[in-house]
Amino acid sequence: MKEKIVVAIFAIVLAFSGLVGFSTAVNAGNTTDTSFQFYNTNDIGYTEGRNKENSTKVYIHPTSGPALQYTVQGNNSVGWQNRSSSHIIYNGDKASFTNYVYENGETQARLCMERTQTAYQYTYGVWSPDSTKNYTVYY
Amino acid sequence: MKKKVLPFVIIISAFTVIVSVMIIEKNNKTPVERYLDTSQTVENSINEPSAELYVSITTDDSSIVSEVEDTRSERVSCTILNTTHTVQYEFLLYEIIDDVDIASQMKYAGDYFYSGTLPDPDYLVEYTDYPAMRKDYPEVDEYISSNGEKGMTAAEYQAFLNQHLDEYTTSFHPKTKYLFLKCRISNVSNGSVIEYINDLRIIMMNEGNIIGIPTEFNCYFDHSQNTTGDERIHNYLQYKFEPGETIECVIGCAIREDPRFEMDLSKEYSYYIGFLPIGLDNLNQLNPSIDEGFVLLDSLQKEA
Numbered sequence: 001m002k003e004k005i006v007v008a009i010f011a012i013v014l015a016f017s018g019l020v021g022f023s024t025a026v027n028a029g030n031t032t033d034t035s036f037q038f039y040n041t042n043d044i045g046y047t048e049g050r051n052k053e054n055s056t057k058v059y060i061h062p063t064s065g066p067a068l069q070y071t072v073q074g075n076n077s078v079g080w081q082n083r084s085s086s087h088i089i090y091n092g093d094k095a096s097f098t099n100y101v102y103e104n105g106e107t108q109a110r111l112c113m114e115r116t117q118t119a120y121q122y123t124y125g126v127w128s129p130d131s132t133k134n135y136t137v138y139y
Numbered sequence: 140m141k142k143k144v145l146p147f148v149i150i151i152s153a154f155t156v157i158v159s160v161m162i163i164e165k166n167n168k169t170p171v172e173r174y175l176d177t178s179q180t181v182e183n184s185i186n187e188p189s190a191e192l193y194v195s196i197t198t199d200d201s202s203i204v205s206e207v208e209d210t211r212s213e214r215v216s217c218t219i220l221n222t223t224h225t226v227q228y229e230f231l232l233y234e235i236i237d238d239v240d241i242a243s244q245m246k247y248a249g250d251y252f253y254s255g256t257l258p259d260p261d262y263l264v265e266y267t268d269y270p271a272m273r274k275d276y277p278e279v280d281e282y283i284s285s286n287g288e289k290g291m292t293a294a295e296y297q298a299f300l301n302q303h304l305d306e307y308t309t310s311f312h313p314k315t316k317y318l319f320l321k322c323r324i325s326n327v328s329n330g331s332v333i334e335y336i337n338d339l340r341i342i343m344m345n346e347g348n349i350i351g352i353p354t355e356f357n358c359y360f361d362h363s364q365n366t367t368g369d370e371r372i373h374n375y376l377q378y379k380f381e382p383g384e385t386i387e388c389v390i391g392c393a394i395r396e397d398p399r400f401e402m403d404l405s406k407e408y409s410y411y412i413g414f415l416p417i418g419l420d421n422l423n424q425l426n427p428s429i430d431e432g433f434v435l436l437d438s439l440q441k442e443a
Contacts, residue, residue: 032253032357033373034335048338048415051352055267059373079421084286098293103269103283107352107399132372139293 029054029130033061036111036127040066040119049075049108052129057096058109059131062089065123069114072099074106083109087138088116094135101129217434221338222414225328226380228339230412230434231321231387234442238262238315247319247391251361253375258317258393263310266398272307314404315395319359320412321442323387326380336360337376340415341392341436342427343408349422350408351400353415359391410436 036047058072072084083106084099101109109129217230236244242260249257273280279299281290291299318341326332340353357376365374378386396404413433419425427433 028254030355030357031372032335032337032355032376034338035333046420048417048419049352051355054265075421082286085288098287100283100286105269105399107397126373128373139287 029056029132031059031128031130031132033059033126033128036113036125038065038068038113038115038123040115040117040121040123043115045113046073046080047111047113047127049080049110050129052101052107052109054130055102056130056132057134057137058084058099058101058111059128059135060089060095060097060111060125061127062091062093062123062125064091064125065121066119067091067116068123069116070095070097071112071114072097072101073110073112074099074101074104075108075110076104076106080110080112081106082112085139086114089138096131096134096137098137098139217439219413219432219434220327221334222417225326225332226334227325227327229323229325230439231323232442233321233436233439234319236317236319238312238317241315241317247317247359247389248361250366251363251389252359252391253357255371258315261312262315264313264395265308265310267304268307268309272303276303311398313395313397315393316404317358317391317393318410318436319389319391319442320356320439321387321389323385324378324380325385326383328382330382332380334378334380335376336378336390338414339390340413341394342411342413342425342433343394343402344411344428345406345408347428349425349427350402351397352422354392354394356390356392358393359389361390362386362388412436 030051030053034047034050038045052074060070062068067088067090069086069088071082071086073080074083075081081104083101083104084097087095087097089095099109111127113123219228220226221228234246236247238258238260240260242257249255252258269283273283276299278290279296282296284290287293287296324334324336337355337357339356341356342353343350360376362378363371363375364378365371380386394404394410396402402408409428411427411433413427413430416425416432428435
């Protein structure tokens with residue numbers, strides 16, 4: 001008898017849930033990777049701006065070439081501003097960069113890349129403005 | 140007696156909670172209305188610079204601009220190259236489906252959406268009013284302004300968010316149009332090429348001004364080579380072309396209203412498809428309506 005009552009309660013709650021139509025808010029974010037490259041005879045370079053859709057960390061994954069120092073920037077009315085600390089990331093590392101692009105109301109993020117050594121070589125990698133999980137976190 | 144009463148108490152309690160939620164939701168303003176009411180000043184400060192930022196470049200001789208536009212509307216070729224000139228995109232057909240119809244259509248399978256499922260026609264997006272939060276909590280403002288260096292520690296900031304984030308966060312459904320583009324993509328280099336389809340952008344323009352920010356083609360791809368796990372999350376839009384390889388595929392993007400910009404998807408905008416030039420520092424430097432690297436969507440054949 002008790003089991004029947006419990007089942008009935010659950011059935012009623014589920015039925016009403018369907019009627020009310022509860023929705024879940026989703027800010028899935030811009031989490032697909034694109035590639036970047038940087039020629040190490042230059043002092044500094046930038047990726048293209050990409051849409052920043054939430055406050056998650058920026059994902060950076062260098063895949064080959066000399067290590068670079070990275071800074072996340074956000075775009076506002078006065079131009080691109082640094083929105084993170086700067087860190088050197090080495091090949092193969094997957095970095096989750098703490099940043100404040102979204103918190104500053106900015107809609108685009110990009111990477112600022114600075115060489116750590118002069119070399120006639122490219123550095124290649126991939127990155128995304130938002131992420132679904134954290135790797136090695138940089139604050 | 141107690142045993143008889145308890146199940147009824149549970150049922151009534153559950154019913155009360157559900158009805159309370161319904162009443163609260165009904166009496167609330169919509170999230171967009173609350174956002175507009177409470178952050179009007181901030182929205183103005185955001186929108187005004189945006190309007191300045193996205194004003195298109197105008198030439199001194201407007202007749203040249205209109206002559207180029209006429210030529211563009213008569214262009215037969217709908218082919219562009221990526222920024223490294225290694226992959227050619229030929230645009231064949233397009234179709235736009237409104238969010239209200241996306242779940243009921245049968246042509247574009249859920250598996251080929253980046254999410255792996257058909258989009259929810261009523262999906263919600265969260266917006267956090269950080270300007271209001273920062274105004275109410277100066278230490279949080281100092282923390283964010285200093286990129287996490289001052290005002291509080293990272294742990295204190297996280298604890299603050301755990302306690303207060305919901306107070307400043309609203310949810311709303313942004314009107315969305317899903318654009319599907321059938322295209323022929325070819326490797327025109329001598330070697331293999333790893334291409335990121337989401338480098339392709341669509342830009343909205345109205346009366347010579349760029350509206351919002353460029354949207355990536357990151358919503359739909361029916362030829363992905365990376366369909367599971369982390370590879371899907373990161374590399375769904377990546378395709379490795381072998382030398383001479385050509386694929387015919389459908390790619391898609393979701394164009395959605397953003398309250399931070401003055402945009403209204405019920406209006407007729409012009410859409411331009413192309414790649415952002417290397418070294419582009421500011422959208423002020425771009426005018427897709429005269430840039431030969433961009434294709435006007437209306438110049439393509441519309442899917443019947």
